[in-house]
Amino acid sequence: MAAAPLTATERASRVKLMIFDVDGVLTDGSLMFTAQGDTMKSFNTMDGHGLKLLGEAGIQTAIITGRRSDIVLARAQELRISHIYQGAADKVAAFVELMREANVTDEQCGYMGDDWPDLGVMTRCGFAAAPANAHPDVIARAHWVSEARGGQGAAREVCDALLRAQNRYEALLAAACGAARA
Template sequence: MTATPLSATERASRVKLMVFDVDGVLTDGALHFTAEGDFMKSFNSMDGHGLKLLREAGVETAIITGRRSEIVARRAEELRISHLYQGADEKATVLAELLRATRVSADACGYMGDDWPDLASMLQCGFAAAPANAHPEVIARAHWVSKARGGYGAVRELCETILHAQHRYDALLAAACGVRSA
């Protein structure tokens, strides 16, 4: 008898650690350079709140990115993201180290990426996600694809998908509305 493949919702229900790329996922992927060589990125505040909700629900979060940026370090600190890895040339190797360090199985890990450098990491995880504007090869290998583009709500959409799958969304919403559960 052949096992039925897991649905995206079943995969999301198992996530204990959610890992994100930065450029094209947490941002729109644009890099704005000044004449002095400094660069800027913009982050979506609703995506940030989604990451906070995941943390409140007990899902650890991590960032693995190929670039190094003080901007990303500051955003990760502000969001209290548990694990930050910058300058990761081999993201899959870093992910394997992260899984060992957190003692989370690959099946209980999710990864959201948008381009080829994310593919090996996505394929390592039990739940692979991509923003709507990800590269077609990434979309083809993702278990779940957002309706929103990277930097424009894709991360929030993903966070809410995980919260719904884990039956935690309603309690968090009720708490935000000031309703105490019995």
């Protein structure tokens, strides 16, 4: 008899490296251009805090994105994201290199993506997540889907889900409450 498929929570409990796409996941997917041709992006602070919490819990974080942007690099450095792959035309190749660099297996990786370029990684990793407004074909292949839209709390939701699945959420929350009283 075949074993029952893993639940999203069981998959999340195994994650040692959580990877995020940028446009449509860490941002709302909008690209703003200045008259000089510079690109601007907007990031959600709660999403950013969620990524910091993953780091505090010992879960590595990474970005794999098809675009190149100094803004993404600056945000990643601010959030202490140690693995950054920009301009990744082949996200699967970047994923394979990242697994080697981070010394993890595909089952120990999570990935949050929102559109077709993310599907190659999502179908290979142990925990595939998507924002509520992801493309329907991405949602159909995700193990877990946020209630929030990309750039509007979706990344924080998945971070909280990982922390809960790994029984680390309550300790981090208690520490935050204790720090608030001090």
